Amino acid sequence: MPDIVPPPEPTSDAGDAAAPGLSLIRSEADLAALPASERIRYRLVGADCRFHANDNISDYVRPGETEELKAEVAQHMQAVLRALVIDTDSDHNTQETAQRVAKMFVDEVFRGRYQAMPAVTEFPNVTRLNELMIVGPIAVRSACSHHMCPILGRIWIGVLPNEHSNLIGLSKYSRIVDWIMSRPQIQEEAVTMLANVLQERVKPDGLAIVMEADHFCMQWRGVKDLESAMTNSVMRGAFLKNPHLRREFLSLLSKKTA
Numbered sequence: 001m002p003d004i005v006p007p008p009e010p011t012s013d014a015g016d017a018a019a020p021g022l023s024l025i026r027s028e029a030d031l032a033a034l035p036a037s038e039r040i041r042y043r044l045v046g047a048d049c050r051f052h053a054n055d056n057i058s059d060y061v062r063p064g065e066t067e068e069l070k071a072e073v074a075q076h077m078q079a080v081l082r083a084l085v086i087d088t089d090s091d092h093n094t095q096e097t098a099q100r101v102a103k104m105f106v107d108e109v110f111r112g113r114y115q116a117m118p119a120v121t122e123f124p125n126v127t128r129l130n131e132l133m134i135v136g137p138i139a140v141r142s143a144c145s146h147h148m149c150p151i152l153g154r155i156w157i158g159v160l161p162n163e164h165s166n167l168i169g170l171s172k173y174s175r176i177v178d179w180i181m182s183r184p185q186i187q188e189e190a191v192t193m194l195a196n197v198l199q200e201r202v203k204p205d206g207l208a209i210v211m212e213a214d215h216f217c218m219q220w221r222g223v224k225d226l227e228s229a230m231t232n233s234v235m236r237g238a239f240l241k242n243p244h245l246r247r248e249f250l251s252l253l254s255k256k257t258a
């Protein structure tokens with residue numbers, strides 16, 4: 001495992017007095033010597049690309065680098081266990097915990113940050129469907145960005161297509177939901193992100209999303225309120241303008257929930 005190099009300080013260590021943006025440039029050899037997380041961060045900063053917890057950064061991760069990321073995360077998780085004064089040498093339960101947590105973060109629960117969007121085939125709306133379509137409930141498995149505690153819930157999606165809409169297969173809605181939720185999230189931002197992706201793909205006249213979820217940071221810690229579920233909705237286009245359509249969606253949804 002490579003030693004951890006201190007984070008680069010892009011503005012102060014470039015030496016060459018070039019234009020401000022160019023002060024970031026390093027040679028490929030310099031970059032290769034950095035931990036993968038620093039290389040990826042370097043590319044993101046260079047491209048002026050946001051990398052918040054719930055952003056997908058797959059365009060900046062090269063093949064093989066997620067393996068390096070896992071090794072780095074494992075190394076730091078080991079330091080966290082040490083800081084928690086857990087004797088991982090003699091406690092057989094925690095001997096592989098750092099590696100397990102690293103794998104869980106990178107390959108599983110936060111993979112929606114590192115993997116590209118699942119391939120989604122779109123079909124032109126040849127039969128000109130223009131009826132309200134509801135997909136759900138779709139299982140939501142996420143984690144809150146504040147505490148990294150699980151968020152478990154359900155989501156319903158209402159689509160009012162028009163003749164120009166692209167239709168996507170029902171199972172693809174679940175895959176897109178999973179891709180967006182497999183990141184540290186904030187529920188309000190998650191539903192907005194999902195709405196943006198679906199709006200762009202499907203181009204419907206109306207789009208409605210309702211998400212209802214349990215936040216384990218409210219149950220496991222903090223107020224320890226076991227009953228607190230959070231519900232968020234996004235209504236766009238026809239769902240915003242037409243109260244009848246909105247009512248139809250919500251009433252069908254409550255029947256499905258019952």
Ligand SMILES: [Zn+2]
Pocket residue numbers: 144145146147148149215217218
């Ligand atoms: Zn939280």
